[in-house]
Amino acid sequence: MHLTTIDFSQKSVEMIDVVKKFGDFVANDRIRLSVHKGEVHSLLGENGAGKTTLVNCLYGLYRPTEGRILIKGREVTISDPTVAIQLGIGMVHQHFMLVEPFTVTQNIILGRETTKMMGILDLSTAERKVAEISEHYGLAINPRDKIEDISVGSQQRVEILKALYRGAEILILDEPTAVLTPPEIQELVGIIRNLTQEGKSIIIITHKLHEIKQVADYCTIIRRGKYIDTVEVDKVTEMDLASMMVGREVSFAVEKTEQEKGELALAIQDLVVKDNRGIPAVNGLDLELHKGEILGIAGVDGNGQSELVEALTGLRKVDSGVISLHGKEITGSTPKDVINKWNIRTIPDDRQKRGLVLEFDVAENLILETYHDVPFSNRGVLNMEEIYAYGDSCTEKFDIRPSNPYLVAKSLSGGNQQKVIIAREVNNDPEVLIASQPTRGLDVGAIEYVHTALVNQRDRGKAVLLISFELDEVMNVSDRIAVIFEGKIVGVVDAKDVDEHEIGLMMAGGTR
Amino acid sequence: MNLDREALKSKFLNGSLGLTLISIALGFLLGALILLMAGFNPLEAYWVILKGIFSRSKYVSYVIIYATPLIITGLSVAFALRTGLFNIGAEGQYIVGAIMAAAAGYFFKLPLILHVTLAVGLAVIAGAIWGGLAGYIKARFGVHEVISTIMLNWIALYLSNFVVTLSAFGSQGTGKSYAIQSTARINLLSDWKISEAGIEFIRNHKILGDILKTPVNAGFIFAILLAVLVWYILNKTTLGYELRAVGFNPHAAEAGGINVKKSMVYSMVISGGLAGIAGALQVLGVSHRIAKLAAMEGYGFDGIAVSLIGNNTGAGSVLAGLLFGSLKYGGSKIQDAMQAPTEVINIMIGTIILFVAMPKLIRLILTILEKRAKN
Numbered sequence: 072m073h074l075t076t077i078d079f080s081q082k083s084v085e086m087i088d089v090v091k092k093f094g095d096f097v098a099n100d101r102i103r104l105s106v107h108k109g110e111v112h113s114l115l116g117e118n119g120a121g122k123t124t125l126v127n128c129l130y131g132l133y134r135p136t137e138g139r140i141l142i143k144g145r146e147v148t149i150s151d152p153t154v155a156i157q158l159g160i161g162m163v164h165q166h167f168m169l170v171e172p173f174t175v176t177q178n179i180i181l182g183r184e185t186t187k188m189m190g191i192l193d194l195s196t197a198e199r200k201v202a203e204i205s206e207h208y209g210l211a212i213n214p215r216d217k218i219e220d221i222s223v224g225s226q227q228r229v230e231i232l233k234a235l236y237r238g239a240e241i242l243i244l245d246e247p248t249a250v251l252t253p254p255e256i257q258e259l260v261g262i263i264r265n266l267t268q269e270g271k272s273i274i275i276i277t278h279k280l281h282e283i284k285q286v287a288d289y290c291t292i293i294r295r296g297k298y299i300d301t302v303e304v305d306k307v308t309e310m311d312l313a314s315m316m317v318g319r320e321v322s323f324a325v326e327k328t329e330q331e332k333g334e335l336a337l338a339i340q341d342l343v344v345k346d347n348r349g350i351p352a353v354n355g356l357d358l359e360l361h362k363g364e365i366l367g368i369a370g371v372d373g374n375g376q377s378e379l380v381e382a383l384t385g386l387r388k389v390d391s392g393v394i395s396l397h398g399k400e401i402t403g404s405t406p407k408d409v410i411n412k413w414n415i416r417t418i419p420d421d422r423q424k425r426g427l428v429l430e431f432d433v434a435e436n437l438i439l440e441t442y443h444d445v446p447f448s449n450r451g452v453l454n455m456e457e458i459y460a461y462g463d464s465c466t467e468k469f470d471i472r473p474s475n476p477y478l479v480a481k482s483l484s485g486g487n488q489q490k491v492i493i494a495r496e497v498n499n500d501p502e503v504l505i506a507s508q509p510t511r512g513l514d515v516g517a518i519e520y521v522h523t524a525l526v527n528q529r530d531r532g533k534a535v536l537l538i539s540f541e542l543d544e545v546m547n548v549s550d551r552i553a554v555i556f557e558g559k560i561v562g563v564v565d566a567k568d569v570d571e572h573e574i575g576l577m578m579a580g581g582t583r
Numbered sequence: 584m585n586l587d588r589e590a591l592k593s594k595f596l597n598g599s600l601g602l603t604l605i606s607i608a609l610g611f612l613l614g615a616l617i618l619l620m621a622g623f624n625p626l627e628a629y630w631v632i633l634k635g636i637f638s639r640s641k642y643v644s645y646v647i648i649y650a651t652p653l654i655i656t657g658l659s660v661a662f663a664l665r666t667g668l669f670n671i672g673a674e675g676q677y678i679v680g681a682i683m684a685a686a687a688g689y690f691f692k693l694p695l696i697l698h699v700t701l702a703v704g705l706a707v708i709a710g711a712i713w714g715g716l717a718g719y720i721k722a723r724f725g726v727h728e729v730i731s732t733i734m735l736n737w738i739a740l741y742l743s744n745f746v747v748t749l750s751a752f753g754s755q756g757t758g759k760s761y762a763i764q765s766t767a768r769i770n771l772l773s774d775w776k777i778s779e780a781g782i783e784f785i786r787n788h789k790i791l792g793d794i795l796k797t798p799v800n801a802g803f804i805f806a807i808l809l810a811v812l813v814w815y816i817l818n819k820t821t822l823g824y825e826l827r828a829v830g831f832n833p834h835a836a837e838a839g840g841i842n843v844k845k846s847m848v849y850s851m852v853i854s855g856g857l858a859g860i861a862g863a864l865q866v867l868g869v870s871h872r873i874a875k876l877a878a879m880e881g882y883g884f885d886g887i888a889v890s891l892i893g894n895n896t897g898a899g900s901v902l903a904g905l906l907f908g909s910l911k912y913g914g915s916k917i918q919d920a921m922q923a924p925t926e927v928i929n930i931m932i933g934t935i936i937l938f939v940a941m942p943k944l945i946r947l948i949l950t951i952l953e954k955r956a957k958n
Binding site for chain 2 (some may be wrong): 384386405406407409410411417419424425426427428429430431435439440442443448451452453455
């Protein structure tokens, strides 16, 4: 399958010795990248290795300090994204750039509206064209749907559609699978194949090695801003890729000892929670979580996972049903009570929206749930010394880099931002730890770190609820797996005696 | 050494203070251009303004008196902005504060310190209710604070115009309330000034006497104390921590257990209380009464500009308020001295705000200039 669509006579993109400096910091140090027509080229590197910086240079968001960029053999200066779009470069960002209350079509034509006479918007022509492209590449998008009503996977396809609509020949996908479910990932792989067959070139940023193996033809590895190598994917193993990326041997397996589960910690009975549209997203859900176990919730995105987490954390109203902790009903508790009174802590799925105040520094973020307690404050007055001493100890204990509690959270890499959240949630030894997509967008090293933190929590006899759209993760980390489908738990299985296909079937609505 | 200077330069240009100073310079530049187009010598006009601010101690005193309410309304707007709320209603909160201070100052008879405390205290409560109302309506019903505070501004204006018509409060037909008792005034040495010794002193001491000729009052001291208080609340208390968290990212604040709606109300209560103090101090220190208003006086609206120029901080509001006071007072003098339009001053202030709001544009201009200099 690999290499079949590549036209080796044509180079779509060539980046030669690209250097990008931010002040004294060298984010890209003489990086080379060469992509042919019809090729899927993967960029691999840890968080903060400089992959995104490199593609931002290509997309005109940054100007390279040194080096040359050739598009279809012609040397170009890409001063801003408009130029990039004119050159046929499209980019799908990790964080989508969509206007939520707008429809698919409105989002796609934004900035290039098709008009009739006198500047009157011509939506129907645009809609037809959007539908055409969607069908041509198998994107399955309804042009009239509102962005806020469709799943994350669909939103991503809208972003791809937007780039295609603007005539992209070279498509940059920044961690496209970070938010997708296994079936959605398969769909994306199909879409990528369709695109390369049409002669498009794809640059895909990811840290998921098996995806690279599955979809990419070539892979360029970057480590700490430096070019390491470009390899033909079929000729290397996942292990080779991983060690090239981190510069050492890594282990994929989650190390975990056998452990008997303890008494009942969190019990959920017949829970009903409505989504923003007023439709029950969690619809009669039962679940039991014991001490000393990691219970993984597997399921396709949009089956009520986020509503379930919001209901458990007190952020969303419970319509009916009972949530109890250690036999005591806690339904309808405020977020503050959930955190401080019941000691249920959460690693939220969207770390930049729910997890961190990005403008706050690391120490301030670390006390977000405990600022009102001694020693961080006393009678309403903050104790700065204690706060920053705590920040210091946490950056050290949780290996947050750079180790400086005065840095604003915004300036940390995604992996280190997640470490701040984990430090905050785990350091108070919660009774129940809810981890919602805790490794979203993280690299191998950081994933190892997060999984270890979850297992440690379990080994200390605490309960851990893991919600993830990545089946591999659920199967590797959990002791038991509950499958969620249309707001209900459709089956609970022991992680030891189950195979991927079986769970996949349940996730799609089949029963065991 | 050279490196140090480079580092210092980049720090200055990238920091908000540097950008603000450049914006101010650009404002003056544009003002000069307009004066030139209108046929006046801008250098002469600026010299007149400068002289009008600094040449006599009396002028400096007036600048401070002008600046005092602006500093405090600036603090009010800044406080709300730090919680992510745009308090357009400082104007109305100022007015209700002024009404309360005028009423308390006239109707009660108390010893000095007690009387002032009571008047200011009631003004704080009135302003806090006015602001808190907008915060509550937002938290409870989701009405945007810009809409509700604009409405509350007009209610305050007409409320003020109504109370001065009450016979108990003001003499009929004058459109003014009765002057407040002398015990409610915060003017410095006001009794002594008109005593024989005072008159003698003023005549013999040029500089100090000059200052005493103005309605010099304790308001500025209040303003400085309030700036320190605002800084302290925002940066050193759990309340300030909550409010800033909500201002930066309400979603994360909510997930962290902070009651976002309550924070909004608190923020508007404090913001409103501050604006109320501004109104009170103006009555207790300068006007000593309230009068029928044909239109908004603009202290609250100017506070928005002061807050923006001052980068929403306590110290910034003090400096920006003084700049505003200087320009308003000193700028008025070009009319008499040169028959030049004082509107130029408003254009300058507008330009400064425009540039402050566009830090990216200034950075762009700077990089272009830098490249030119290199070539």
